[in-house]
Amino acid sequence: MEEKKFDLNSLIGFVLLGAIMIYYFYTNQPTPEQIEQRRAEQVQDSINQLSNESESSKAIEPAEFTQAPVNPSDTLAFEQAKNRLGIFAYSAGLPSATDSETIIENELVQIKVANKGGQITEVLLKNYKTFNKLPLFIIKDQNASFNMSFATQDNRNLQTKDLYFEPTLTSNGENQVLSMKLKVSSNQYLEYRYELKPDDYMLDFAVRTQGMESAINTSQAINLDWQLKSFRTEKSVKYENQYTDLRYLENGTFEYMNAMSDEDEEDVNDVNWIAFKQQFFTSVLLAEDKFESAKLISKNLVKNEDTDTVYTKQYQALIPLQAKNGELAYNMNMYYGPVDYAVLSQYKGKQMDRIVSLGWGIFRWINKYVFIPVFSVLSSFIGSFGIVIILMTIVVRIIMSPVVYKSYLSSAKMKVLRPEMQEINDKWKGKENAMKRQQETMALQRKAGVNPLSGCIPALIQMPVFFALFRFFPANIDIRQHGFLWADDLSAYDEVLKLPFKIPFYGDHVSLFPILASVAIFFYMQMTQSQQMNMQQPQQEGMPDMQKMMKMMMWFSPIMMMFFFNSYASSLSLYYFVSNLLTIAIMLVIKHFILDEDKIHAQIQENKKRPEKKKSAFRQRLDEAMKQAQEQQERQKRGR
Structure with missing residues (x-):
């Protein structure tokens, strides 16, 4: 009888304790303003974390492979890949897990996209040469990187540049369409979609996920790290470097960074596009709905104008991407081509003609x-x-x-x-x-x-x-x-x-x-x-x-x-x-x-x-002022 009474009292105590805890959590739940503030802090923390990661390692240096192709029949190797990559080991066992590249091209540009990282590894402009008559590449020999870092649901931190994508090349009318998919199963993937039109330097580009909520921890920001070291393409390094700078459109307002500064950084919001500009050529990343925030970095690599350098500037854009309903869906564009006013002004509504250095105010108007x-x-x-x-x-x-x-x-x-x-x-x-x-x-x-x-x-x-x-x-x-x-x-x-x-x-x-x-x-x-x-x-x-x-x-x-x-x-x-x-x-x-x-x-x-x-x-006012000054001067003379 005494034992039952003890159990009843314990039950009543647990119920009261639970009620108190429910009341406490209810009365102390964050307001909508606090939730928004925490979200903004999380985005900024992601930028800072990505920036620190970038500073601690050399930008655009070839990294050691963290994923190697794995034969699914090799049980031991596949288990080792799973230990390193978790669910993303699936991509290591696909036939596409090779260091191969897929080419898309038109009359103006040839673009190579690597299976590893799903990123562009080579951009050749067919109608241009360097000052010494060599083929003109905007991207080549690992001078560029397009990488996304993210946390997985099993607490791993992975980077797309180390993972293998599966390419699928199709057509959409006259357009070439290249789909690069980082798979965790046959119908779960992260996709980069490139679409190149005939006679155009502009690529349609999209980043999206399907069914990846069980693989990627989308409660944390997915960080995009875009880098490029701009090649020297002109005869005078000093002259070219003066017109090589990072430009961007922030909420419809054109801005640019100091071309002659050794290092310049900007934190920006509501970014329409970012241009890594050379004197006559440029790489541009455009967002259809704006990037909420970004950290932009420009470093001057020309320390001595007499040096026969390969590169002029090192650019970097650190951009947090936000998932909606557990999925990524970003529609963008990429432009790799000449800084030609006639070409850039054709893209209506994007203000890309501002990439051309025509001056400001009345000087630009005259030009x-x-x-x-x-x-x-x-x-x-x-x-x-x-x-x-x-x-x-x-x-x-x-x-x-x-x-x-x-x-x-x-x-x-x-x-x-x-x-x-x-x-x-x-x-x-x-x-x-x-x-x-x-x-x-x-x-x-x-x-x-x-x-x-x-x-x-x-x-x-x-x-x-x-x-x-x-x-x-x-x-x-x-x-x-x-x-x-x-x-x-x-x-x-x-x-x-x-x-x-x-x-x-x-x-x-x-x-x-x-x-x-x-x-x-x-x-x-x-x-x-x-x-x-x-x-x-x-x-x-x-x-x-x-x-x-x-x-x-x-x-x-x-x-x-x-x-x-x-x-x-x-x-x-x-x-x-x-x-x-x-x-x-x-x-x-x-x-x-x-x-x-x-x-x-x-x-x-x-x-x-x-x-x-x-x-x-x-x-009349001028003459009156001069007359008064003259009279005052004469009075001073008489006072002496």
Whole structure:
């Protein structure tokens, strides 16, 4: 009887204890906000873990096989594979567990995909060569890696680069379709699906799983690690490296990483695409629905520009992938091809044309809507790109000639007024009369209808054109490996002499087009020196000697250009050479055949006789401010 009572009391105690535990868990369950915060922390932890794994091992180095092909009849070997891989040992016993590759290709590109890792191991661009005329590969000799790391349900950590996929090559109309499946049974697998269209550099790419909830622990992030070491493909390592950088589109906003930084890292969110860009070629991974987050890394491998290096940059993108309902389903695209504005702009809505380095703001606008169309029209019926550049220069100079005329006209007017401005300086000498001197000078210019700023404005208008072209030619793949005169490649420097030594900031070679451009700039500046001096007011007390400064610039600018452009694209130097020659010719025509200083002088005298026009509100405020300053100055004088 006593034993039964003990059992009843124990039962009541267990029931009460269970009720207390249920109440405790119910009242302490996390809120939706806490669940979302924990999920975000888990994603970030996955990124950090993957980043640490990447730092602890050399990127893109061939790893030791953790899975070897296994004959299913070899019971011992298969058991050993199961001990290492668990359920994923199934793939090691398939006939596809060999180091074989499958080729998909079209007219433009040939792509090899390996059974091991299911990843692309070779990309050949058929219509391009390297600077030394070798086949141009974006991926080859293990310079790239596309790897997914994940946890299994039996607490193993595996990587796809070490596992064997089963290839199936089919067609979808004219498209080639390659399915790479990492199997754990006949109907359970992780699949990479590649689809290549005819005459296209873009691959449709998908990552998905089927029935893998029992194999992969999808409660943890599946980490994608995409890496690439970009090959050197151009003649000048230094020049190419300046235009080799990592670019990405974050939530519709274009961003890029510093090309010259030794190492740069960015944590980004809502990523549309990531581009591992070379100067003229690029590898791009695009997400249909954006990657929620990513860690991007760019390392500079060109430590010394004199080194005959194989690689320029090392790129890495660490991307956590999230399973939905226990399965992965990511639709993506891969682009392996040229950085060609005409090609990239065809992919509507993706903003891939931003991969082309056309500059920012107004410079990019000028390139997109002026220089690219003009260049395309001219090159469509002219075979020589050197002639196209010359004709393009002529078009630009003709369009800008009214600006040159305006500048020269303003210079001529100021030249006519210089004697009268000198009289004002002589009349109002000394620092104490500086304000009065300025007022008298402005009054004279206003009566004569001369605006000293009108000569500066044309120069400012030409600056956007200068900087736009500075971006246009290095980004123009059309001129790559096309020669003109002694230059065998307009996208590279035109070496005419190899030096047995290196000159600091210049290099170990002599390029001729930069020398010609520098000579043309020297004569252009010599011609415009007097014009620029005319735009200046007569020398005043306390002012630096402008003439000496002008002479220094006349020598310094050409020398600087000769050094700066020695390793730059010869197309850029060709443009500046022809441009300055044409500008000199236009200036001579304006000076000797269009402008008449006697007529300008007569017109100014006529303007001075006319009643002064009503001042603008701005002019009134300026004059009032100067008047008050003058009065204050006079009061200070009297107070002494």
